[in-house]
Amino acid sequence: MQGFNKYYPPDFDPQKHGSLNAYQGKHALGDRARKLDKGILIVRFELPFNIWCGTCNNHIGMGVRYNAEKKKIGNYYSTPIYSFRCKCHLCDGWFEIQTDPKAISGARQKDEEWDPAENGGFAVHETDPNQGPVDPLAALEKSTDAQNHMNNVQIPRIEALQNLSDHYSSDPYAHSLRVRKRFREKKKLDKAREEADEHIKSAYGLPETLALTTEDEESKAKAKEQWEQARQAMEERESAKRRRIGAEIAVLPSASSSRLSARATHSRAGGSSSSGDPVSALRAKILGNTARQAGSLGGLGRSKPPDAKSSNLKGGLVKRV
Ligand SMILES: [Zn+2]
Numbered sequence: 001m002q003g004f005n006k007y008y009p010p011d012f013d014p015q016k017h018g019s020l021n022a023y024q025g026k027h028a029l030g031d032r033a034r035k036l037d038k039g040i041l042i043v044r045f046e047l048p049f050n051i052w053c054g055t056c057n058n059h060i061g062m063g064v065r066y067n068a069e070k071k072k073i074g075n076y077y078s079t080p081i082y083s084f085r086c087k088c089h090l091c092d093g094w095f096e097i098q099t100d101p102k103a104i105s106g107a108r109q110k111d112e113e114w115d116p117a118e119n120g121g122f123a124v125h126e127t128d129p130n131q132g133p134v135d136p137l138a139a140l141e142k143s144t145d146a147q148n149h150m151n152n153v154q155i156p157r158i159e160a161l162q163n164l165s166d167h168y169s170s171d172p173y174a175h176s177l178r179v180r181k182r183f184r185e186k187k188k189l190d191k192a193r194e195e196a197d198e199h200i201k202s203a204y205g206l207p208e209t210l211a212l213t214t215e216d217e218e219s220k221a222k223a224k225e226q227w228e229q230a231r232q233a234m235e236e237r238e239s240a241k242r243r244r245i246g247a248e249i250a251v252l253p254s255a256s257s258s259r260l261s262a263r264a265t266h267s268r269a270g271g272s273s274s275s276g277d278p279v280s281a282l283r284a285k286i287l288g289n290t291a292r293q294a295g296s297l298g299g300l301g302r303s304k305p306p307d308a309k310s311s312n313l314k315g316g317l318v319k320r321v
Helices: 020-024 136-169 172-204 217-255 257-270 278-303
Strands: 041-046 051-053 065-076 079-087 094-098 107-109
Touching: 041 079, 217 278
Parallel strands: none
Antiparallel strands: 041 065, 051 107, 065 079, 079 094
């Protein structure tokens, strides 16, 4: 009998007994603590889900209450795990449910996953109608093809890439050395070319921003060709001029005899001709002047390309490197 009331018997001695429970020889929790020496407390336990009893195979609904033996069986980190051992009310079997939700023994939990169709939603169905049942041979063939592809294509490719990577990154010092050497050589060449350009520009008074072509066989041949063309054109002009003057002289006597006589007189007054014929004297003088001029121009042209007659100044000059 638990000490529910405050009746103190006449032989109760507070010094000796301490409390009414101790006087009665009972625990404060009464009968529920009768297995407390084994670490078991008997509590009222309510089934958290539907189960089938493992012994009688009856369905037991969620919410059925049992007097369960509660025992601490371990820890998940600092969280204690309790087990609740219940006796089936339909048979004599026992089942045990733990606070670790996966652990259940002596019974079977009813599989109650969320069903959207049952709860006003849409059921999930297979979306591909052509997909038949899985053919194990087809699946095997597929996996064999994948294996072959991996062995014959993917692995060699990865190995080739790995080799290439090793080749480029195995010796960074040698690569750096080679690159820097090449850079120095190129820099030296560029500097020499720049100095030669400056020299030519200052020698000919060319603008600083003028870009000079590089000297090679092609540009040399091109420049020579242009120079020859310009020289030929100049010679043609000179000969045409000469012919025109000759023709003018030939038609002079019939065109204007008065002017001719005046010019012939002037020419004779200069004393340049010893001949008595004024026309032939004038002609000889003009032709002589023209020939002298052409000769002097030709001499100039031989020493240097004819700048004034050249259509392309840049084409006539080549760099000396
Ligand atoms: Zn049962």
